[in-house]
Amino acid sequence: MNVVLIGMPTAGKSTVGVILAKVMGYDFVDSDLLIQNQENRLLKDIISQDGINSFISIENQVNASLQVEHSIIATGGSVVYGVEAMAHLKEIGTVIYLKLSYETIQKRLGNAKQRGVVLREDQTLLQLYQERCPLYESYADIIIDAENLGIEELVVKIMNQIP
Numbered sequence: 001m002n003v004v005l006i007g008m009p010t011a012g013k014s015t016v017g018v019i020l021a022k023v024m025g026y027d028f029v030d031s032d033l034l035i036q037n038q039e040n041r042l043l044k045d046i047i048s049q050d051g052i053n054s055f056i057s058i059e060n061q062v063n064a065s066l067q068v069e070h071s072i073i074a075t076g077g078s079v080v081y082g083v084e085a086m087a088h089l090k091e092i093g094t095v096i097y098l099k100l101s102y103e104t105i106q107k108r109l110g111n112a113k114q115r116g117v118v119l120r121e122d123q124t125l126l127q128l129y130q131e132r133c134p135l136y137e138s139y140a141d142i143i144i145d146a147e148n149l150g151i152e153e154l155v156v157k158i159m160n161q162i163p
């Protein structure tokens with residue numbers, strides 16, 4: 001079985017995921033890096049060159065094809081737009097949503113466009129947050145409130161909730 005981390009960009013999926021893998025003796029997979037490997041391009045270049053719909057479709061295909069065991073899987077924040085990806089991830093793992101307030105995400109994110117976030121031209125970060133929260137919640141097996149927790153504290157909180 002795997003543990004799948006979902007949540008907004010900067011929620012800590014990659015940072016916390018790799019530590020969690022070490023502490024639990026799991027492997028670590030970052031699906032953003034698998035996308036970059038497959039495409040041989042940076043995420044932000046895929047988004048700027050091909051557009052957000054193509055990126056979402058590539059992300060969906062990569063995550064839907066993931067064949068791993070005993071791994072912590074850090075997904076990209078936009079993975080929840082991929083129906084096939086989420087169906088597959090739910091089948092191969094326990095899905096954990098790292099939930100943070102809009103204010104914290106905004107502070108950590110800085111300039112969303114420069115980081116290559118899947119944000120439509122006419123969409124604000126607040127609208128993106130409001131659009132995504134229900135998706136993260138609907139796919140989550142476990143929701144973890146990560147607000148005001150340091151990286152190590154969050155690792156412990158996640159470990160305590162993994163079945």
Ligand SMILES: Nc1ncnc2c1ncn2[C@@H]1O[C@H](COP(=O)(O)OP(=O)(O)OP(=O)(O)O)[C@@H](O)[C@H]1O
Binds near residue numbers: 032
């Ligand atoms: N618990 C935390 N407290 C403070 N800062 C954190 C915490 N977790 C992560 N960060 C910081 O937030 C930034 C983004 O974290 P990270 O790359 O792990 O996010 P992510 O969820 O993987 O985002 P993405 O969806 O873009 O891949 C990093 O600079 C990281 O150090």
Ligand SMILES: O=C(O)C1=C[C@@H](O)[C@@H](O)[C@H](O)C1
Binds near residue numbers: 008077115118119
């Ligand atoms: O939440 C997002 O829109 C994204 C998050 C990153 O992990 C990458 O998957 C990509 O930059 C898009």
Ligand SMILES: [Mg+2]
Binds near residue numbers: 014030075
């Ligand atoms: Mg990440």
